[in-house]
Amino acid sequence: MSTIPSTIPESTGKLASARAFLCSTQHLTDWQQIASHLSFVDLQCMGGGMMAAAEWCRQNTSPDLLIVDVSDCDDILSKVDTLADVCEPHTKVVVVGRDADINLFRRLIGMGVSDYLHFPLDQNTVADALANVIGSTQGRERLGKTLAVVGCGGGVGTTSVVANLCWHLAYAEQVKTAACDYDIYTGDLDLLLGSEANSQFRLLLGDAGRLDDLLLDRALVDIDDRLALLKAVGPNNTEQDITIDPAALPMVNHLLQKRHNYVVWDLPPRAVFNAGGQQLLLGADTLVLVLSNTLTSVxxxxYCLQLAQQRPGMRVFTVLNHVQNDKFAHLKQAQIEQAINRPIDILLHHEPQRMIRAHESGKPMVADSVPDDWQEAMQRLLGKTVEKPSWLRQMSERLSSRR
Incomplete structure (x- = not known):
């Protein structure tokens, strides 16, 4: 008979919170029976499987332990990856399914899942597995995803893309997001998000040896429960130039990944020419390259595309942002695509009036909740397909939003 611990590790001092989402009525009944015999965890069992788990995590603070039944899923790895987007990084995830497949187990563990159990299951097997997961300090950390948004030249609209993306993640996708501005001297991400920065981020960048969660807490500015800002107030004169430790930026990002589903960085053009910026760029899950229709930007x-080749498998998007009217464009889209030998992934049209309103209100354009280029762009950057409404509906919604 297995020995079931009566409590979780002493350091927590309380029962671990846990939610289980099961696919069938029978599985739900079985797990409710198992839960009634577990004294070391507060386990609540619910129906709905993977979809219900993802929706619950969108609306609630993630528990210490999340158990998800994938018996009815066709593409398990894809579904688990989607769940990771909305489940907070501190939560340990146990996947339960029908397949006794060692390759599936290894791939799930590689994605940050704590354990994989397969049916049929009994009381002791579940108790041992959950006790081990809750008390375990070994294994790979489950971290949030990093998106590096790089400006290919000044004034191409990088910060606008970052602000809209972070707003979409926090309020449309409802996931914990960190918006980070590496343009220390002149960045204005705080203005676009209607917030204020502080000087603590400069201290984090100065010495990697001082980095810890307490210093990070002091540097982060909470815009609300799901959106935080990391932005430094630049020095007032040249005598206060910031000395940056190259090892600090990746370490800051790692600390952010441990507590946020998404970490989005606004990287100015010069960042790709220093060690810290390059490490962050090459360590990102997704690289977004924002350019204008000028030869300098192309x-x-x-250069950025060549740099990205050092990281095979990284998702790379090119975003052509028309920061001026199309008729004044130096280069046409077809000319740019011919020059870079690949298609432009996302096209953003020139909308100066909406941009001005966004700057004045401190709310990005996607806050309008009007389907448009920007809404679609944010979805595509997250790897999601979007069904575009008819042109008549788009025109009607645009006219309504301008009244």
Whole structure:
């Protein structure tokens, strides 16, 4: 008979919170029976499987332990990856399914899942597995995803893309998001998000040896429960130039990943030419390259694309942002695509009036909740497909939003 611990590790001092989402009535009944015999965890069992788990995590603070039944899922790895987007990084995840497949187990563990159990299950097997997961300090950390948004030249609208993306993640996707501005001297991400920065981020960048969660807490500015800002107030004169420790930026990002589903960085053009910026860029899950229709911007894009080749498998998006009217464009889209030998992934049209309103209100354009280029762009950057409404509906919604 297995020995079931009566409490979780002493350091927590309380029962671990746990939620289980099961696919069938029979599985739900079985797990409710199992839960009634577990004295070391507060386990609540619910129906709905993977979809219900993802929706619950969107609306609630994630528990210490999340158990998800994937018996009815066709593409398990994809579904688990989607769940990771809305489940807070501190939560340990146990996946339960029908397949006794060692390769599936290994791939799930590689994604940060704490354990994989397969049916049929009994009381002792579940108790041993959950006790081990709750008390375990070994294994790979489950971290949030990093998106690096790089400006290919000045004034191409990088910060606008970052602000809209962070707003979409926090309020449309309802996931914990960190918006980070690495443009220390002149960045204005705080203005676009209607917030204020402080000087603590400068201290974090100065010495990697001082980095810890307490210093990070002091540097982060909470816009609300799901959106935090990391932005430094630049020095007032040249005598206060900031000395940056190259090892600090990746370490800051790692600390952020441990507590946020998404970490989005606004990287100015010069960041790709220093060690810290390059490490962050090459360590990102997704790289977003924002350019304008100028030869200077295309040249910078070429360099960034070559740099990205050092990280095979990283998702790379090119975003052509028309920061001026199309008829004044130096280069046409077709010319740019021919120059870089690949298609432009996302096209953003020139909308100066909406941009001005966004700057004045401190709310990005996607806050309008009007389906448009920007809404679609944010979805695509997250790897999601979007069904575009008819042109008649789009026109009607645009006219309504301008009244």
């Amino acid at each position: 040249r910078q894009l070429h």
